[in-house]
Amino acid sequence: MAVGLHDFPLIPEIKGIRIGVAEAGIKKPNKKDVVIFELCEGASVAGVFTQNAFCAAPVRICQKHLGLAGSRYLLINTGNANAGTGKSGLETALKTCEALANETGVSVEAILPFSTGVIGEPLPVAKIVAAIPSALANLSADNWRSAGVGIMTTDTLPKGSIRTFEFDGLTYSIAGISKGAGMIRPNMATMLGYVCSDIAMDVDVLQSILKDVVNKSFNRITVDSDTSTNDSCIAVATGMAGNTKVTSVDEPLAQAFIVAFTEVMQELAHAIVRDGEGATKxxxxxxxxxxxxxxxxxxxxxxxxxxxxxxxxxxxxxxxxxxxxxxxxxxxxxxxxxxxxxxxxxxxxxxxxxxxxxxxxxxxxxxxxxxxxxxxxxxxxxxxxxxxxxxxxxxxxxxxxxxxxx
Amino acid sequence: MAVGLHDFPLIPEIKGIRIGVAEAGIKKPNKKDVVIFELCEGASVAGVFTQNAFCAAPVRICQKHLGLAGSRYLLINTGNANAGTGKSGLETALKTCEALANETGVSVEAILPFSTGVIGEPLPVAKIVAAIPSALANLSADNWRSAGVGIMTTDTLPKGSIRTFEFDGLTYSIAGISKGAGMIRPNMATMLGYVCSDIAMDVDVLQSILKDVVNKSFNRITVDSDTSTNDSCIAVATGMAGNTKVTSVDEPLAQAFIVAFTEVMQELAHAIVRDGEGATKxxxxxxxxxxxxxxxxxxxxxxxxxxxxxxxxxxxxxxxxxxxxxxxxxxxxxxxxxxxxxxxxxxxxxxxxxxxxxxxxxxxxxxxxxxxxxxxxxxxxxxxxxxxxxxxxxxxxxxxxxxxxx
Structure with a gap:
């Protein structure tokens, strides 16, 4: 039913990013339902999250971890939102972070967890933990399409976007994926969106740009007026492109980045609407x-x-x-x-x-x-x-x- | 599809009220689509109306006429809302009032017009004017059910309510009809509701009670969150029951009236929800x-x-x-x-x-x-x-x- 939604684009390597996927069997068999992003050391990571007071356990932990340590892994599961799960929801989300931290040798605060799916059912921790080694085993720079598929719930198609731009002799890339088709009326964030660039950029600048651009993209779409409990949008700047780190939004490079970044964010936001539940327009x-x-x-x-x-x-x-x-x-x-x-x-x-x-x-x-x-x-x-x-x-x-x- | 909506009740005569219906062929053949309420001289009439800025032409005229003269006739048509019709909409609504005023010998300000149906199409004045004599010819005190049917649009059933109460040796009756099934999220009024009592009551007291009770009935229902351009709710007190005119809401008789009036208003409001478009609950x-x-x-x-x-x-x-x-x-x-x-x-x-x-x-x-x-x-x-x-x-x-x- 998707309206004018193009094929998932060919996304080349974004230096500093590797992606792994696995089948944990959380809700359905034969469905990739765990996705792990590995971020290089020193990457700047910014995030915006749902304003729903019933925000899900992983959202709360994500917000806490984002300020505490250099983020190294994004751990995403579908099939269960771990929302409306009270205190035990926080414990189960943390357990999955601990498992990934143990496997990779980073601190638990370096893990950002994300969940999407049914609200109000206990997160099946054991299944997710069991799937982590196999997701790590297939970490690769070319797994963008698999990640797009891996985060789908009621989506009918995976959603991705890629832009490159040149500035002062260097080439920069921005790639992203998103998911969502219903309960879509984001407020400060979307269902799930992940956008990565190889630009070197101070985390405060990245956070400020993300917040502004979300208001021209994910915060301007609506399918059915219902704001999700799990909306999260993450931007990563790996710093591998070779530029001197951007430290102000007023730099010409920052302005060039914003143009391309806005295109990626709007394409991903529009893709969610184009794949809106039952959409014909x-x-x-x-x-x-x-x-x-x-x-x-x-x-x-x-x-x-x-x-x-x-x-x-x-x-x-x-x-x-x-x-x-x-x-x-x-x-x-x-x-x-x-x-x-x-x-x-x-x-x-x-x-x-x-x-x-x-x-x-x-x-x-x-x-x-x-x-x-x-x-x-x-x-x-x-x-x-x-x-x-x-x-x-x-x-x-x-x-x-x-x-x-x- | 109506949920738990009972048969239209047997409504006895409300002294001072006569009702006539006619087929004007506004939108569909063989459908009663013009209803006229005749109110006795001296009746108190109160009204609340949609807060929609695009309120329909008849709503504007109704609000104006209500303050100018003793209201003697309510003129209601279905099949055309006369909304979104600009200046010519006001002219056409006024023409139907003039026709009824000429037939009955009252002033044009004594006519309150109401329209419901499709938005944005010109009101077929000639058809309505032609139907007025036949509606007047069958004016009768027992036409409540015909009026309930006559004001239906996408409603599947007519909606009526009747309560009587005794106070200090006198018996009072309150009867009403309503219509509406979609575009239902009234704000200060409903689609269309008409409630008549034989009580003698000062118009300011009636207006104050109507406004309060609307907030516990029609203003607390919603089918699809869309506020109509034509919402109107009218209360009439004919003064035929024999009581000394109620002049304050604090009188015990006013309080007894409010209890029964609230029951009628809530039953009529609930009836609209029960007959909500596609309702199964x-x-x-x-x-x-x-x-x-x-x-x-x-x-x-x-x-x-x-x-x-x-x-x-x-x-x-x-x-x-x-x-x-x-x-x-x-x-x-x-x-x-x-x-x-x-x-x-x-x-x-x-x-x-x-x-x-x-x-x-x-x-x-x-x-x-x-x-x-x-x-x-x-x-x-x-x-x-x-x-x-x-x-x-x-x-x-x-x-x-x-x-x-x-």
Whole structure:
């Protein structure tokens, strides 16, 4: 069902990164469900995490470990989220970190754990621990596609992105993978995203860039408005490209990095939407003409979350009245409905609080037919804007989520 | 598909009220789509309306007329919402009022217009005007059921409620009808609700009671989180019961009225949920243990709106982790997840931030099996609470809303 999602790209070696995968049999047989990233010594590692108060045990440990030691391994499992598991969840997450630390001879704080899958069931520690040696045994620089497959849950396709850029005679690479298809309304992070570059960059600069770019990528997508308990996005800079370490976001190299990094992050975020549960459309909701940016963001998310708008998108039905009704209830202070304008895929649909004089139903049908829909809603009040990406709401979404556990 | 929705009750005469219905052929043939309420001279009339900025033309006119003259007629059409129709929408709504005023000899301000149906299409004035004489010709005190049917759109059943109470030797009646099944997340009003009593009551007192009780009934239901452009709820007190006019909400008779009026309003609000588009469950979401009531309200609505919770309800799947995940993202200040408790239909499911020690999956399955689900979420922080009523999210919902116009 994925909408315009391309094949997983050919990702070359990112110097300083090796990846291993294994089958632990956590939930399903014959599924790679444990992925280990090995990071070279001295790599800068930044992270952003879910803002959900019920954040999962691995998220809590990750946040703690990230500040304590140079991170050397990312340990990821699917099939079980280790969320809603209380105190024992923290213990089981820590046990898997200890096992990997013992196998590799690093400190337990050098391990960052990640889990995704069913909420509320005890993490099967023994299965994960047993799978660690085999994941370590196949550590390799070319395992990016296997890692993309290994972190999938309800995803139908693995998601990856790669960019290279040159600066001052050196070539830099940025590669990443992501996963997620439902419970997608990230807040400061996504389901799971891992982006690695060979650039040398101070960890504080990397953290600051990650936080900014997440707000233009993973924090602007929504499938079903539900923020996960396990959202995590990690950026790694291995420092193997040969540059003098970037120590300020104002350096020209940092700016060049941000451009390529944003492309990778947006491609990975869009991939999650394109593979959204039951998606038949990839929808860009752009709100312009706001007085303050947060109004544009709010209206865009309200449109993107409306079940009535989403089912109309599924039906390719130009039911623009539903979009205006959402704008009207979004709580924009000082909204003058007579100045609102709506374009869908280039067709002017509504203006002055009503249907555009030249609008014909056949225009609407033509506008709504493609898989890629671009909605531009002009509030007519100011110059601020924002963009959110989402999907439609189909029978398949209900089927997937009514049958996920059973 | 309606869940536990009883037959339309036998509603006796409410003195001072007559109802007429007619077929105008607005959208479908052989469908009663125009309803007229005739109110006796001197009746007190109160109203609450949608807070949607894109409120429909009839809502604007209704609000204006309500303050200008003694209201004598309610003119309701289905099949067309006259919303998103700009300035010409106001003109067409006014034309229907003028036609009814001319037929009955009252002032145009004594007419309150209401429309419900498709948004964004011009109101077919001529058809409505042509139907007015035949609606007036069958004005009768026993037409409550016909009125309930006449205001239906995607509703599968008409919705009515009746209560009588005695006070100080006099008998009072309160009767009402409502409609609505989708785009249901009223804010200060519902889709359409009309409640009439024979009590004599000052209009300011009636307005104040209506506003309060709406917040315990129509403003606490949600089907799909979308607030309509046309929500209107009207209360009428004809003054025919024989009592001295109630002039203060503190009078014992006012208090007795509030009890019965609340029952009618809640029954009508619940009926909308029970007939929610595609509903297979009637779900009561009760949040207790909040520090401030608005936190309880917020959490209850977030649970009630979550597509993941709603699809789990559809599947009768005790996927309680999804409920905790919603609570965690709801933005309750100072939330301590280790104090949260969750009961479903009397079974303790979660406590201390995780699954209850005694919980077994079969308890969850048993708890989720009935059509009526009562969720009690204890935040463990204070003593405030609130209740919201909602439905599950089924294939039928998608079908109805993907096919509504086409």
């Amino acid at each position: 990839f929808v860009t909701v752009e709100v312009v003409g706001a007085v303050i940016e947060s109004d544009a963001t709010k209206v865009a998310f309200e449109i993107a979350h409306s079940p009535l708008v989403k089912t109309a998108l599924f039906a390719s039905d130009p039911n623009w009245g539903r979009i205006l009704a959402v704008v009207g209830r979004a709580g924009v202070e000082g909204l003058d409905v007579d100045r609102v304008q709506l374009h869908i895929n280039g067709f002017e649909v509504a203006r002055d609080g009503g249907r555009s004089p030249d609008y014909l139903e056949e225009h609407g049908k033509q506008a709504m037919a493609p898989q890629e829909i671009h909605i531009v809603l002009d509030l007519g009040m100011g110059v601020e804007s924002d963009i959110v990406w989402t999907t439609d709401f189909s029978h398949e979404y209900v089927t997937i989520n009514a049958e996920y556990r059973t | 009637f779900v009561t979401v009760e949040v207790v243990g909040a520090v401030i009531e608005s936190d309880a309200t917020k959490v209850a609505f977030e649970i009630a709106h979550s597509p993941l919770v709603k699809t789990a309800l559809f599947a009768s799947d005790p996927n309680w982790g999804r409920i905790l995940a919603v609570v965690g993202r709801a933005g309750v200040e100072g939330l301590d997840v280790d104090r949260v408790q969750l009961h479903i239909n009397g079974f303790e499911v979660a406590r201390d931030g995780g699954r209850s020690p005694d919980y077994l999956e079969e308890h969850g399955k048993q708890a989720m099996a009935p059509q009526e689900i009562h969720i009690v979420l204890d935040l463990g922080m204070g003593v405030e609470s609130d209740i919201v009523w909602t439905t599950d999210f089924s294939h039928e919902y998608v079908t109805i809303n993907a096919e509504y116009r086409t």
